[in-house]
Amino acid sequence: MSDLLQRIASGATVLTVNSRLSRHLMGEYEQWQLKQGNTHWPTPQIVPWNGWVQRQWQELAFVDVDLPTLLAEESALALWERVIEASRWGELLLNSQATARAAMQAWRLLRQWQLQPAVLAHEEGADVEAFYAWAEAFQKRCHKERWLDEAALPNQIAAALADGKLSVATEFLWIGFDDLTPQHQALMAAQQQAGAAVTQLDLPHKSAQPHTLACADSSAEIRAIAAWLRQLLDSGEPGPIGVVVPELAAQRHNIERIFDEALLPGAVLDLSQPHPKPYDISLGYGLATLPVVHTALNLFALVRAPAPLHQWGRLLLSPFITGGEQEYLLRAQLDATLRRHGESSLTLKNLIYQAGRHHCPLLAQLLKRFADSYSALPRRQSPAAWARSFEQLLQTAGWPGERSLDSHEYQTVEAWRKLLLRFAALTEVLPELNYADALKQLRQLAGSTLFQPQSQSRPIQVMGVLEAVGLEFAHCWVMGLHDGVWPPAPQPNPFLPITLQRSLQMPHASAERELNFATQVSRRLFAAAPQVIISYPQHEGDSELRPSPLIAEIEPLSPPDWLTQPPPRYRNQIFAARVLEQYSDWQGPALADDLPVTGGTSIFKDQAACPFRAFARHRLGAESLEEPASGLGAAERGSLVHKVLEQFWKQTNDLHSLNQLDTEALQQRVTEVVVAIIAVEAQKYPQIFSERFAQLECNRLIKLTCAWLEVERGRPTFAVAALEAEQLFAIGGIEVKMKADRIDKLASGGEMIIDYKTGKTSVNDWFGERLNEPQLPLYALAQGHAAEAITFASLRPERCAFQGVSKDEAVAKGISQSKIDWGVQQGIWRDALTNLAQEFRQGRAVVEPKEGAKTCTYCDLGPLCRINELNGLGLAEVESEDE
Amino acid sequence: MNRVVDAAQRLQALEPNGSFIVQAPAGSGKTGLITQRFLVLLARVNSPEEIIAITFTRKAAAEMRDRLLSALRLATKPLPVDADPYLKQTRDLACIALERDAELNWQLLTNPARLRIQTIDSLCASLTRQLPIMARFGAQPAIADDPDSLYREAAQQTLADLERGEAWSPAIEHLLAHLDNNLAVAESMLVQMLAKRDQWLRHLVSLSSEDERRELLQLALQGVIDATLQRAQQLFPAAHISELCGVMNFAANHVNDDHAMACCRELSDLPDEDVAQWQGVIELLLKQDGEWRSNAKGVTAKQGFPAPSSTKDKSEAQLFTRKKTALVELTGLLSEVPDLQQALNDIRSLPGPNYSDDQWQIVEAMCELLLVAAAHLRVVFGSRGQVDFSEIQQSALQALGEEDNPTDLALALDYRIQHLLVDEFQDTSFGQYRLLQRLTAGWQRGDGRTLFLVGDPMQSIYRFREAEVGLYLRARHEGIGEIALTPLTLSVNFRSKAGIVEWVNQSFAQVFPQQEDATVGAVSYSDSVAFHDHAQDQNGAAVQIHAALSHDIEGEAKQLVQLVGEALQQNPNGTVAVLVRARSHLVMVVAALKCAGLRYRAIEIEALGHRPVVQDLYALTRALLHPADRVAWLALLRAPWCGLSLADLAALTNAPRRAVVWELMQDVASLSVTGQQRLQQLRVVLAQALQSRGRHRLRRWIESVWVQLGGPACVENATDLEDAEVFFNLLDKLDSASGLDELKQLDESLAQLYALPDVDADERIQVMTIHKSKGLEFDTVILPGLGRKAPPGDSPMLVWQERWSEGGSELLLAPVRATGEEHDAIYRYVQKIAAQKGEYETGRVLYVAATRAKRRLHLLGHTTLSEEDELREPQKSSLLRLLWPVVQPHFSELQRVESSSQPVELVLPTAAPVLRRLVCDWQRPSPTAAVTVINQVTAGGDEPLDPDYLWASDSARHIGTVVHELLQRIGEEGMGQWSAVRIESLCPYYQIALSRLGVVIDELPTAVLRVEQALLQTLGDKRGRWLFDDSHQENRCEYAVSGLLNDQVVRSVIDRTFVDAEGRRWIVDYKTASHEGDDLDNFIAAEALRYRPQLERYAQMMALEDERPIELGLYFPLLKKWYSWSYLSPVSHEGG
């Protein structure tokens, strides 16, 4: 090693395989310098090789301004995408951007192996054929526009070196290259040609003591690592400690969480600030998944067309726009209101209106501004111009909000701005886009951009296998080496002929190559520190895993203390310290006399179904957020029928008038009523009542209403006495507001109370101690003696009919005479309803679902009433009755 | 016994050139057989990838891989002395395989990934990955976690086309009108259909016109009719045809012309394809309820048999009697013919051969929309970059090419598939079957390629996952594609004791249908032979039936607990499994086990979302995500960490204005004292949480609040903590930018998860569903609740059936019922077939359950007595009903004995209405301290970010970069080389450099001007010229230097440094700031203040290099300004 460092000190330029190795060597060099007693020294040239190539390109540009334009990666990608879309395969493929990515990968391989697309000209297979066509088109286009793709850059530099256009250092050391591609080799040759001494150095190989450890699963592995780290750091180990993870992306969040839990147990108690962590994970977060950016992208998407409510909801509750803090609670209520309203989607315009009505002035203003700026945008412009427009739009929204940004958010915003710049650079290949395409590009770019917050150097480094190549640590742990990932399964590039890939030993081409590669990497990795622990999970889900064969010969670790006695987990400590008390609390306070009762007849229904439900709903106002579904909900459909019939009977007072209308006239009157009502409703639900839908809904209502009116025609004479008449009724100490759908005067002079129902109904629901449907009995009591019949008017496509009971016989078809004396029946109802009312008044709130699990099925109060805790087991008995 | 009686079959299965279909009943050791065959094949292929073994699950794949690798490893060691013949044989085969390995250098033992053992899904994925164009993906998409949301999106878009004036908009209109204009219903129907599109899409896509569609779909109807008639014809005994005709002609002549039998007046043979005539025949033979007309009393003039008393003519009366008797005799004979009654009844329920126009209209609208929806789905897939498994499978099929023009896989895969081994073939779906067909397309007999299908049709129980056992039966008869399969049947059962095997043989021969029938999935029973002797250690019979004469769930549960206890007592090391058909049958069982203090391992029994710990977390999540979610907030206050009383809740919410709970919580004056105390802590925690929303991953956010509130102290047991972990993992999975896209996702995912088994469970006692137990074995198996009905099935809106037909399969599609109408005949027919398949499968479920037992099997079930105290048959759809012929004696006996020895007394708990909460003054323990990170001389940090970087606008920053670069060049080349002309000529370069850095196109011209201006001004400026004067010593530009400052290694890049004639070291930074306005000097001063620390750091660094006095300067080329000061080395600096 010191030989290498000596050469660096004497001015050799080091080219490394990746930037991590550069940093590592730099660190080594600095330690070495310090050890020599030096306090300062010229910073050596240790750079990743591709960085060096880029730098040379700049130099070249200085001497030769006539160079082609270098395409940034995203521009090249966009170009590939265009090429693919324009090809005859474009239409067929699922996702042209993903395809472009894959094609670019194949292209890079060709370049790295110094091959021209022409080598594919005579290859068979649809995949290669397609790629060949794309590659040709891509190359042609680049040629025409004088674009240079990054994959070809090293070749250009090599050529320039060979031509003597560039002057270079006197010595190059290439370090960390387990695989030298032909492209690398050509570059090295060119450096030599330019007069430099070029050496490829293998990193010195140290001997080390690896051990293996089997863990139950990957979480257990990470836990073990955490315990190990804890013990190392506690004993004063300064690092560097390496943790190498083959499937880092999948494990990242687990690692972070478990490490935090073990290394910073108290951090879980403090959400107010980011905690300085002793480890660093070499993998960024997807930029698009970060909340600040999410809000931005969401804003852009929402402005366009009606968007689903849940998407609006996220914007409403976002802290990253103007008023996000001030109006936080109000906006939440606005969201709840919108959900209650019943439409599943909403336009920006509509929301501006609603925001104004529901006490969210800041929101209304910001959306208005936003909408205005949006409509002022040109239809098509360049990505560069779009980038600016996007910024402006964000500004009008007050993004990133009024809360002061923490350091993480601050860096995210910075990353976002860089992203916009990269997006703007697409102008080179995509001169003009419309809004939708621009947004799509931006999203894709954000989706594929990783954001890595900056950090101070930390003692623990967590990284993937390839990044670890060549690094040395004081301690090292390699996890996850089961035989499913190590050696990796081959994954040849589908766009290149497989025989070609195999014969040229391209990466991932064949099982043999992967084995060689893994063996080579293993040798280094297992010697990356004096002590290396290699672990593997024994299970993943319900399948069993085996250790990688490449670690089979390594001695297992004899379990040390830190493994067998890891420090207790905080949650377990809390659990152990629990002191619970039992209590019984099923009685709310009695209702104060002066408090009005809201909820109407549903109080009785709820009290009968489950006293707790009534208490929660009507005393505590317990309500969940609605999740509106597409189209009209069952309740709205029902209420339309109500409205139609109300209107109809307003115009047609009795049987006589009804019978005066012949079928045609009836149809016409119904149609008029329906059309008028739909017109009103369409105002209220503009999204739902689109043109044809409204027409269909009219047809439905007309059909149903006419069918129903045929039933009415078959009745003995009657006159409509009241429609949707409101009244107050006191019973059992509470006073409720009620509204009977309709009351008819019968020939007998008595009254029949009618309740329109579009759902399933049963007369049985009126009987028993706790009646399922207390509504009509309540009306009956309210009407007193006059009420001689109560009936459901069941309006269902399969059948329209009355279902009711009456004092006398032959009131109408479907209405049967009460089995017991009408007066007695009324008394029974009075008792039952009084009882329910009193229960409610007294605040009785026991959890007593009338029919057990069945009653609870459609009740959303489970988390509040804690029925499952009471039952002790979350299983519902479905079938129980015999025969 | 103890002899492998089917050894010959097992040996034949290893024949490397043969293709086989193997029936491997429970316990017959099929994995071992597949392993052996794999080894045999390995010895003959050129690369191990040429063999593909397909398993049903990933778990099974892992197991098989393990078996195979252990077998191969066997060959590297000497044979153990106690090895049985199987082991010895396996080792021998492995040795040969390893020789091949060595010969061709496969290195299988170090590269086991080369063994292709995978699920069908992963095989499909590998095909589409290697054939991106043929598969029409382009690049491998991800598998969607939640495909339903994609279906929903596609369905919504389809329906939204209603207003878009598309060609199919009328179809949508039609469908909506048909469904009572219920958009939600239409949407959910489309969603369901999209999820199952692998079953219908294929049939519809190839047809371009409505006529073609109608023709094809009606062909399927006709196919059903033909097949049904044919079956009846085949079953009808030829010997009785003439009798039938005799009776028929008589009866037909005695009915009115509109009678069903009227068309049979001239019948001389069995009807051919005339359904009406068949209906006539059936009318004659069967009663309305489908039973034979075997009672003369029921045969009347209505059926064409006038009463003898109706005629005066004696001979006629005799004839009447004779004919009547003949009919009864005939039906008596026919009733002996197996399955005939069923076949005739099937004809009865046949739909007509054509759709009526009304029916067709709706079917056509559906077809049209389904295709549109499928197209929308494809777009949704594309835009999300995600697909479902079905898409992968269909694309794989596509990638494999046409049947007559298969894709050359060798090109794409680098090897040719030579051998396919398929496990659990009985659970193959149509889609998978097609895939196999396609994979083997072009295989020729004797070309060395082989197919090896293994399964047990008697254990096919995955109909709900589209398993079609009929395909197994079909393959056994007809082979697959061109490949004929030799059927082999294993019969040795290595698992169960003889007593069990014998009982199973005897019982299931009766439970299973006699006749195989692929269309309805009827599988007949195949005998097993026990490998093990009758057990010596058993007390009592291996199979015990515990009959009950009433539905006493509680009693049964108590009995079960006793049986569990006995089993553990008799065999303390043995396992006991309680297996049920439906989870809901476990309620009482589980309560009883708990009550008896038994801690069992319940596998996927209890819904995770119902665990109180999860429910509280769920409420907490909802509350934090939405302040207006009132139920969640109230639940939060009532959860054990707060435990607010109802009185306090009422007081809290008793506010005139409707405010969110969080707002109400700010004023707690009306609450009780303890209530206020309880709220206090909660409020502090929540306030901080709400403030930090959007700053943490959802999981961390919720978990932190939970821990802060003492959530882990609120749970019952350690298992709850693990359940909480599952919930948190779910949150992590659903996390979308620190929130949830839709709450629905959480609900839906939660509904699919089960609580974990008790971490302190007695591993010997296991409770699970029969489906879950497949592939497992237990010493004792207890099957409770056999007398109980199946949970109710659903009646889907849209039904169809994929039928086998000549040259493939066809689609029988029933019209959707209009809202409010009855289902039509096609629908009823399809449902009837489905019901029948279901019934057969139920028998197989029972078989699976019974064959899990090694030593003992307990069956618990009940039936009831009629009013007359007669034994009733067990309820329809109960498992006991299937076993009735076998177990009836036990019940009859019970009835006689009427014993009622009650088992142990167990008092099951009634829900005690008690809640738990943390005590009011509970204190959370404090956490262990965080690790301390030792500060050392850390290796390299670059300079902290230039403050400039953060403030300057991008362009300005980039201008600075380019100016720096050029000044460096000027410094390096020497001022002499530079002139205004040269600077101007470099403008194109500035442009390139600026745009590379990211200066937006339209800002380029100004930026270029700026650069030029800065350079020109430097050149023209006296100070500038001085700065780059060649006569200075130690001239350095962009000097990169590292050094130790304050115990940190710092790397700096100094713009410019030199030593002037007086021996002073100058350190200069260029600043390309521009400034408008007149307070320029103030500006410069401010800038100097800002950059002072940075420059002083440079000075500190350079002071390490030499002892010269140091002067610091800032140069502003755009402003032509200069600011300098002398560096005063800090006194404490000594030693550094």
Ligand code: SF4
């Ligand atoms: S979930 Fe059941 S117990 Fe709870 S309130 Fe609703 S109905 Fe009552």
